[in-house]
Amino acid sequence: MQDGDFSRGWVRLLSHLDRQVASGQLSPDTAALPDLMSSYQVPGVSIAVGHLSGWVWAAGYGVTGGGTSTPVTERTTFAACSISKHVAAFGALRLVQDGVLDLDTDVREYLTSWRLLDRAGQQPGVTVRQLLAHTAGLSDTWYRGYPADRVPSLVQVLEGSGPTTTAPVRSTLLPGSRFRYSGSHYCVLEQLMVDATGTPFDDLMRALVLDPVDMADSSFDQGFPHQRPHLVARGHHVGGTGVPGGWRTQPETAAAGLWSTPTDLLRLDLEIARAASGNSKLLDRDLATQMWTPQMPGGSYGLGTEIGDRAGCRRFGHTGLNVGYTCFSFVWPDSGTAVAAMTNSDDGWELLSSIRVAADRRYASSLTTAPRDDIAGHYVLRDDYPIDVAVTDGQLIFSAAGQQPVTLLAGPDGRYLHPGLDLEIRFLPSDGQPSILELRQEGVTQTATRST
Structure with a gap:
């Protein structure tokens, strides 16, 4: 495959996206990406496709919104939503590799700014691994963000105090007994990483992940979009109404606070694929493999990673949904290809599903047997x-x-x-x-x- 074939192939795919993806079967009902954007009133979409060889194709469609006609480009930043967890997990595993954290050590060994309690006020036994895998049984919480003028601190979010609009983070299920996806796990992980290193989370993640992976257009700093407003996609509700202020501020940065581009996101997934093959200078093979190994028997979530490992579809990465934004970033390891796409709309899921299914059909493969x-x-x-x-x-x-x-x-x-x-x-x-x-x-x- 040549670089030109790589880009031309995707231009063709995006002009004939399947609108009926739920069945998994090819449908004659197709539409071009701009037509789907119009149907779902999605103002802007950014997409990038990359290969382990170094090839990258990226393109922007539509506008950044907010009453402007500024076009989306490959450098336009979007809220990466819950893909933040995937990126934070990579940083946490680098701390494990350096001996700062241990996956199976109780979080009480690291937390100094706050204590995790159950409803009776007792401290449960919860490990770093369980936080990463959403198996610690913590409060079922989705963090919707805040207006810029009344943002709580992370400790206030954990305590449920001050201007916080969510309940305190508590242990509510038997730790390690089952999977329950919740951003509260990554709020605790974030505070734990800060306490263990004495470093602000956005600075820590820049040193551990963003700079080493060359994610130059990404940041966990909630001031980042204000520093480059001409390169920010503003969020929109269903129907195209803009989010007041353009976007919400997320004090729960490890759970949902990353700002990024599709090109930056796929760089991380390709680095994880390299690491799982033993070819990364950033993360060793064992830890990378654990990222995309189910942490519960028959499950579909590893350490900060959503896993597709069924016959005919082998991929890993993460999806995301914040107020005003939707996104995904996945890598198909058997083909060495990653695809990431981001929208500035609550109603981007159907459109993103069409793009992801197109990528599945192009890059997914059945699980292969061991080499002879x-x-x-x-x-x-x-x-x-x-x-x-x-x-x-x-x-x-x-x-x-x-x-x-x-x-x-x-x-x-x-x-x-x-x-x-x-x-x-x-x-x-x-x-x-x-x-x-x-x-x-x-x-x-x-x-x-x-x-x-």
């Missing part, structure tokens, strides 16, 4: 270019001349993808055995023969 042991061996591309292939713990390890070993990504049709290069690999039979390795780069095919 008989493809392992020593291959020779030419006399001075050896290639070694090993099967370790169900994964295919590829070592080329003078390069570090990498874990290849399995494709749906017997192909394998290098996680960081434009390189496709297939194993071809010779005399009934897979003794030829085929490498395809920029449309050029080469073959390496296994030595005996």
